[in-house]
Structure formats: structure tokens, C-alpha cells
Amino acid sequence: MWTWFYKLASPPYVFGVAASFRPWLFGAAALAIGYGLIAGLGFAPPDYQQGDAFRIIYVHVPAAIMSVTVYTVMAAASAVALIWRIKVGHAVAAASAPIGASLTLLALVTGSLWGKPMWGTYWAWDPRLTSELILLFLYVGVMSLRSAFEDPAQGDRAAALLAVVGVVNVPIVHFSVVWWNSLHQGATIVTLEGPKMPGSMLWPLLSMWLGFMLFYGAVLCIRVQGEVLNRERQSAWVREAIKS
Amino acid sequence: MSIAPDGLSVDKIHVWRGDRHVLQGVSTHISRGELLHVSGPNGTGKTTLLRVVSGLLRPEQGSVSWRGQSIATHRTEYQAALAYAAHEPALKGDLTALENLRFSVGLKRRCQPDELRAALDRTKVAACADLPARVLSAGQRRRVSLARVIAMQASVWLLDEPYANLDAAGSELVSELLQAHVTAGGLALVVAHRELALACDVRRLELNS
Amino acid sequence: MTVSAWQAFWLIVQREMRLSFRRPEQLLQPLVFFLIVTTLFPLGLSLQLSLLRDIAPGVLWVAALLSALLSLDFLFKSDADDGTLEQLALSGHGLTLIVAAKTLAHWLVTGLALVVVSPIVGTALGIPIEAFATMLLSLALGTLTLSWLGAIGAGLTIGLRRGNVLLSLIVLPLATPLLIFGAAATERAVSGTSVAGALYFLAALCVFTCTLAPFAAAAALRITME
Numbered sequence: 001m002w003t004w005f006y007k008l009a010s011p012p013y014v015f016g017v018a019a020s021f022r023p024w025l026f027g028a029a030a031l032a033i034g035y036g037l038i039a040g041l042g043f044a045p046p047d048y049q050q051g052d053a054f055r056i057i058y059v060h061v062p063a064a065i066m067s068v069t070v071y072t073v074m075a076a077a078s079a080v081a082l083i084w085r086i087k088v089g090h091a092v093a094a095a096s097a098p099i100g101a102s103l104t105l106l107a108l109v110t111g112s113l114w115g116k117p118m119w120g121t122y123w124a125w126d127p128r129l130t131s132e133l134i135l136l137f138l139y140v141g142v143m144s145l146r147s148a149f150e151d152p153a154q155g156d157r158a159a160a161l162l163a164v165v166g167v168v169n170v171p172i173v174h175f176s177v178v179w180w181n182s183l184h185q186g187a188t189i190v191t192l193e194g195p196k197m198p199g200s201m202l203w204p205l206l207s208m209w210l211g212f213m214l215f216y217g218a219v220l221c222i223r224v225q226g227e228v229l230n231r232e233r234q235s236a237w238v239r240e241a242i243k244s
Numbered sequence: 245m246s247i248a249p250d251g252l253s254v255d256k257i258h259v260w261r262g263d264r265h266v267l268q269g270v271s272t273h274i275s276r277g278e279l280l281h282v283s284g285p286n287g288t289g290k291t292t293l294l295r296v297v298s299g300l301l302r303p304e305q306g307s308v309s310w311r312g313q314s315i316a317t318h319r320t321e322y323q324a325a326l327a328y329a330a331h332e333p334a335l336k337g338d339l340t341a342l343e344n345l346r347f348s349v350g351l352k353r354r355c356q357p358d359e360l361r362a363a364l365d366r367t368k369v370a371a372c373a374d375l376p377a378r379v380l381s382a383g384q385r386r387r388v389s390l391a392r393v394i395a396m397q398a399s400v401w402l403l404d405e406p407y408a409n410l411d412a413a414g415s416e417l418v419s420e421l422l423q424a425h426v427t428a429g430g431l432a433l434v435v436a437h438r439e440l441a442l443a444c445d446v447r448r449l450e451l452n453s
Numbered sequence: 454m455t456v457s458a459w460q461a462f463w464l465i466v467q468r469e470m471r472l473s474f475r476r477p478e479q480l481l482q483p484l485v486f487f488l489i490v491t492t493l494f495p496l497g498l499s500l501q502l503s504l505l506r507d508i509a510p511g512v513l514w515v516a517a518l519l520s521a522l523l524s525l526d527f528l529f530k531s532d533a534d535d536g537t538l539e540q541l542a543l544s545g546h547g548l549t550l551i552v553a554a555k556t557l558a559h560w561l562v563t564g565l566a567l568v569v570v571s572p573i574v575g576t577a578l579g580i581p582i583e584a585f586a587t588m589l590l591s592l593a594l595g596t597l598t599l600s601w602l603g604a605i606g607a608g609l610t611i612g613l614r615r616g617n618v619l620l621s622l623i624v625l626p627l628a629t630p631l632l633i634f635g636a637a638a639t640e641r642a643v644s645g646t647s648v649a650g651a652l653y654f655l656a657a658l659c660v661f662t663c664t665l666a667p668f669a670a671a672a673a674l675r676i677t678m679e
Binding site: 298299300301302319320323324326328330332333334335336337338339343347348350351352353354 | 455456460461464465467468471472475476531532535536537539540541542543544545546547678679
Binding site for chain 1: 605609610613614616619622623625626627629630633634637654658665669672673676677679
């Protein structure tokens, strides 16, 4: 099992793995998202309270879940890169950051659009949206820090440390925001029905979540390939790969 | 190649700065009572090598050992035996020369103000002891940083351009100090552009791009 | 005779204090900033004192955070510029201890100073005297936590162009929990409800940060010093 781990430390191996996984991930993602959208937007019954407006959860919820998942993946890859000095970890982290930030932005925008029919306003300081906003700032911080260094290797390491420090803070931030919101009974807290959701609503949601996960994997493959090529551009195997 | 258990061993150091392969497999060994003079044109990695040997910079590949032990794992012992003088004299402008010494040497060994004044006297800047470092000239600051090296009583000296900003008398002083250190059994790695005219054993490491 | 960790710690704190007091103007700047920022709020909102009381805890805390952040840039900058940071790093005591000593000393002259000045600001914003004890305690804990978080940020951004902007960008999102708990504690003290919960959370946050941050900040310094 450890040999597999050590193989993953090799950039050309990761490049190859990413290349072969890519089409399958895209295909599976297309299927999952396709089913989710069609079943969720077309066939699931309208919510008795919110009418058709609730359908935005099919994008909002998976995006929000993935925004935190991607941050965790980024932090894990950063930790691996820092502790064992495996440089591919930096490539994965650098590749994930913009994807995660975009997903966070998507969650915020869809959450805001959902807010209009729900609360009558495009923005309300409810705990989930506020946590997402702070998460977006954390992403921007990591990306800005990486690009601020002239030596890219140093930038990678600094951004990696920040990602690890940030991931420790994400649950703390979320908890404190929830606590803060409970003090101020301002906007209504929007919650899902949870497992009480009827199957026709729930399955498309789960499918969308899976689809987003697969999509992240697929896009990650492309970006990791790009990052690895860029970082290893001096080495022999890259020159061979470019020639062919 | 047998490595003497006593002394500093540098083994196949590789350092990249961005795309530049600054140090390409540098290896050397310095025993006690030896001085290594590192020279070469600008930009060939002399300061980088010094920083790797001091432990400030971790090389991509390769290792440095002191008395047979890697400096990465035995950091504390190595640093206690080490005196590093960078190209900058590294003095706080708002502190006096004596205070500067107290707050740096004082971290390595317990010392009395008299010892520090004696060290300043050795480098002929005793008069500057109670002046803030920012009013000192470049040459005087260099002498204060040398006094710091002496006061640390370290066995390993890593000096980057110790002759910079010094007049003829100052340069003679540096050579004298180096010779005394090496004769007493210490070892030194000196980065210098100029030729070293020393009575002791000087090995040469020339770095080129 | 080697120097023990405690002796080294206190020597570095002494060094920092001596350096800070040789430049008293630099100590006053964050305090003046604190006063100016809190003055801006009533001017911008043109509220009467009684109405100001409602937003006072929040305003106080945001102003304190920003002022503390302003001074964090200088935690490592001066030492990094003149090369003495390397000397400290090679002193044989490990960067963690050095960072801990420097951060503590920095807090004593900035964060603690903000706490001491806060009653003036509190009065100007209409916070009643009964709330002062909580306000002072929460600010003390909050600024201490911020100093530790700021040490990590400062370590990561030494020597970068516009490093202080990046420092704020990095530290402020991480500081939102302490803002939430600190302002809530002060607000509860003002309205007379129980402050224990908020203060406990704030204290827990402080302890958590104090234990882990020195290692993270030392790691940050190692990265940027290479």
C-alpha cells in the first residue's frame, strides 16, 4: 500500500494517472449532474412552502458542500507537501484553490438568489452564507499569498502553511458564526428538511452532490496536469512529453 | 571516501532558486584546524552555500553533518558551536554595540559585560561600546560583528565577506583573528572575493556557474 | 555555560522591550489610530450617545482589531531587514521560542496598551462603567489571540511587496471568531445579561491559539527566511 503512496510522489506518474482518469471522471460527472438536473428541475414536486424556488438547492447545496471539501483536500495536500516534502502536493493544492474559490462563489451567488424569494432580500447574514463568505476570503488569501512570492517554491510552501492553518479555523469560524447568529434573531434560518425530504427530492440532490464531486475530480485532473507540467518544466520527462 | 568524525562535512548539495540550479552537487569537508576559502564570481552561490552550511537554508538534495551528525536533526548542538557572520553586520541600530552583543552572544552562553567589552577591545572598537549602532561607520559595524563572533567562543566560524568595508589595519585584524582561531583548533568557512594571505592551512573551493 | 530556555526567553523579551521604548513614537501610533477610528463612527453616523451605545461594542472591537493589525507588520520586519533575525534563528534555541518571546513582548506594548486605553474609548462610545471589567478582559484575551494569529501572518508576509495588505487579508478572516465572541461578551455586559459563555469561548480560543500558533509562526519564518 505504501508503494502506491510513494508512486504518487512522482510527478510523471501523477501526470499519467490524471490523464487516464480524466475522461472517466468527466463522463461520470456528466451522467450524475445530468440526472440530478433533469430529475430535480423537472420531476421533483414543488415544495409546499417555497414553490419552485427551492430548486436552487440542487446547485447551492452541492456547491456549498464541495467548497468545504475542496478546502480540506487542499489543506491535506498542503500538509503532505510540507511534512514529507512531496512537491506534487503543492501542485494539487495550487490546482484546487481556484476550483474551490469558484465553488464558494457559486454557493454564495445561488444562496443570494435563493434569498430573494425566501427572505425578500438578496443578502442576509445567516450563518451558512456568512461562513461561506469567510471561506471565500480564506481561499483568496491562500491564492494571493502564493502569487505574491517571486520564488514559486517559496510561494507554494507559504500558501501550504496558510491552508493548513486555515483548515483548523474553518470549523471554529463556522461554529462561532452559528453561535453569533443564534444571538441575533434577525433573518430566518433556512434549513433543509433533512432526511425527511421525500425521495423524489432527495435523490436528485445526492446525485448532484456526487456529480459535483466527480466534476471537481475531473477539473482537478486537468489543472494538476497543467501545474505539474509547469513546475517540472526543466526536467527531461516533460520535454519528452511535449515533443510527443 | 572516509569521513572524519570530527569536522564539517558537506555532501552533494543541490539548491534551486526558481529555475536556476544554483548549487550543483557541492561536496567538501573541513576538519578542525582547517580553513576553507570559498570564492567565485558573483551569483555562483557562495552565500547560498554558506547559508546551507549554517542550517538557515534546507537544500533540495544533499546534507551537511557536523561531527558525523546531520545538522538538520541535531540543530541545537550545532548552532551552539556555530558563529555566523552574514554580509550585513546584523546590528540593531537602536541598541548600543554592547547591548547588541549582549542580546546575541547572551543567547549562546552566559557572559559578563566585561567579556563583551574585552571582545570589542580586541577588534579595536571599545570606544563604540556605548554608542547606538546606527551612528557607527560601516567599518566600525563590521568590527562589532567580528567582536560578536569572537565573544561567542564558537568552534565553527562561517563568515561572509569578513573583509568588506575594512581598511588595511582592519583586514590585518581579520586575518589575525582567523589564524588564531584555526590554530586553536577551530574551523572556518570564509566567503571572500579577495585573496587570503594567511599563515595557516587554507583550502580553496572555487564555485563557478 | 549554556543558556536555558527560560533565560533565553526573557532575554529576548528584554531586547524587544528595550527596542520598543527607544522608539516611543512607534508605540503611540496604533493607539492614536484606535482613537481616530472610533471617532470616525459617531461622525459618520451622527448618533446621540444613547443610540451609540447599541453599536459601541462592535465599533470598539473592530477599531481595536484594526489598530492591533496595524502594528503587527513590525513584528519581524525590522529584524528581517537588518539581518538580526538570522542571528536569532541561529542562537540555538529554536524559532518557536524566539517567536513566542517576540510575540509576547509585542503584545505587551501594543495589545495591552490598547486595553489600557479602551476605557477612554468606551466612555466616548457610551459604554457604561459596569461593563468595563468585561470589556477589558475580553479585549485583553482578544488582542493576545490576535497577536498570535498575526505572528503567523507576519511570518508569512515578511519582505513581500504590500505585505501589510496581504497580512490583513490573511489574518482578518481567521480573526472573525474572536471578534464575534469578544464583541458579544462586551454587548452582554452592556445589556446586563450573562457574559460567562462568551468569555469562556474567548478564553478557549485564546488558549488554543497560544499553544499552536508559535509552531505555525516558526514554520512560517523558516519558509520565508529561506
